[in-house]
Amino acid sequence: MARHEHGDMMPTTPVRRTAWPASSSRPVGTPLQPSVVYAAESPDRLDDLYEGRDRGYSYAREAHPNAEVLATKIDALEGASGGFVVGSGMAAVTAALMGLLEDGDHLIGADQLYGRSLRMLGTELPRLGIATSLADPTDVAAMEAAIRPETKMILIEVVSNPTLRVADLDGIAALCKRHGILLAVDNTFTTPRAIRPFEHGADIVIHSVTKLLAGHSDATLGYVVARDPELNARMLGFAVTLGLTASPFDCWLAERGVYSFELRYDRAEENARALADHLHGLPGMERVVYPGRTDHPDHNRIDALLGTRTGNMVTFEIAGGREAANRLVRAAQNIAFAPTLGDIGTTLSHPATSSHRALTPEGRAALGLSEGSFRVSVGVEPAELLCAEFEAAVRAAAGG
Incomplete structure (x- = not known):
């Protein structure tokens, strides 16, 4: 084995693992460490790790x-x-x-x-x-x-x-x-x-x-x-x-x-308030549920529990059942129709065919969900853009 100038052993074959380079500075970005296993100095040191006398890692599953x-x-x-x-x-x-x-x-x-x-x-x-x-x-x-x-x-x-x-x-x-x-x-x-x-x-x-x-x-x-x-x-x-x-x-x-979580959350929450208010009263709109609206069934509790932190999620229900739901999704071409939430961009989901598809229609109805129910995870796009796109989609759903 040869030695580096700093004294560490240098492998004579590329098959051998190379020690991580020493540095007097540290990375600003967190390094990605995909190693599955970590080598210990000796059985005694491995005992120290497992029994809490020393800090370190042995196996990535743990x-x-x-x-x-x-x-x-x-x-x-x-x-x-x-x-x-x-x-x-x-x-x-x-x-x-x-x-x-x-x-x-x-x-x-x-x-x-x-x-x-x-x-x-x-x-x-x-x-x-x-x-x-x-x-x-x-x-x-x-x-x-x-x-x-x-x-x-x-x-x-x-x-x-x-x-x-x-x-x-x-x-x-x-x-x-x-x-x-x-x-x-x-x-x-x-x-x-x-x-x-x-x-x-x-x-x-x-x-x-x-x-x-x-x-x-x-x-x-x-x-x-x-x-x-x-x-x-x-x-x-x-x-x-x-x-x-x-x-x-x-x-x-x-x-x-x-x-960026706090920045994203604040912007998405602001957008959700604007979108919920805009959706309310559109033709074909049966109801809009948003914790920041005074018509929310739990509004009094929200004030005490959450204050103004009413989130980025909006749900709404349109008339017309599954056919109207299909029309709305097709018309909202720039909004991802996907069973997820929390993305930086706005996503739209349909509980009856995604998160709650395992329930019977009666089970969904007991929760207040119908074929016309949608959940919106509001993102950070300009609020006026979101309002315009959803208005067009809701009108397309109502227009048949």
């Missing part, structure tokens, strides 16, 4: 630098400590629910949740012996009526997907505290820009980082954190064992998105 950097940034946004990143938003839901619940436990879910969360509660958890039921998150009395002796957790979204109903977070948190039940809050829609659930009594906070936090539809990730370090360790152990691993590349992309 931890890697890009995930840690991203998790630390989201911790700061949420006012949390020790959160971790996993491979998707549903992986975060899975880590929280399956990492903390066991055979014989009971979970209460809000009756208005993301479609796959509802599927997990309705199909996957019961087959593993975890009983579930649903209750209205806007009604604390309904939540309390659903509690059983074996109830261990309640799962809610602050603002529901896609109906935009606002949970009585403070009331449910107080209920959970009285009964010794864990409260898990999916904060994907609202984000810590609007609310920090830990400040309102939540025990667990969940994010689909894929959405507003990353913000560019190019990284699929989730994040979860518990207030109690012991619960956090249980969730993390479960996630590592089941391989709910986050890709270093996706973490690197998402970190770049987080740098």
Whole structure:
């Protein structure tokens, strides 16, 4: 082996790994570290890593630098400590629910949740012996009526997907505290820009980082954190064992998105207010739901809980059923019709054929969703452009 001038051994064959170059300066941009494994100096040093006497990495399924950097940034946004990143938003839901619940436990879910969360509660958890039921998150009395002796957790979204109903977070948190039940809050829609659930009594906070936090539809990730370090360790152990691993590349992309998150959120929220007001009263428009409007069914609670932070999501319903829905989407050619949200650009989705397609028509109707229901994730384009494009599309849908 030859030596570099600084004394490190230089490999005599390109097959051997080369040590990372030493430097008295540091990179401004976070390096991407895709390595699956990390070499230790000795078995003793590896013991030190695994037993917590030293910091470092051994295997990327357990931890890697890009995930840690991203998790630390989201911790700061949420006012949390020790959160971790996993491979998707549903992986975060899975880590929280399956990492903390066991055979014989009971979970209460809000009756208005993301479609796959509802599927997990309705199909996957019961087959593993975890009983579930649903209750209205806007009604604390309904939540309390659903509690059983074996109830261990309640799962809610602050603002529901896609109906935009606002949970009585403070009331449910107080209920959970009285009964010794864990409260898990999916904060994907609202984000810590609007609310920090830990400040309102939540025990667990969940994010689909894929959405507003990353913000560019190019990284699929989730994040979860518990207030109690012991619960956090249980969730993390479960996630590592089941391989709910986050890709270093996706973490690197998402970190770049987080740098502009607050700017994107503020602009998109401003646009959403303008779009919701513009859509109201257009021909063929049955209803518009936006938390910032005084006609929202939970408006009084919104003032106390969210203030002016009413988000970038707008839902609306047009008359005419599926045919009118098809006409609207075809007319909105410059707006991506895609089952996602939180992109820097505006996207349009149709719950009946995407997020809530697994539900029966009767099940969707119970949530207030019809073939004419749409969800808009408002982006940062000029507001006047969005208003003009949606007006043209709505008029095309109504015109037949």
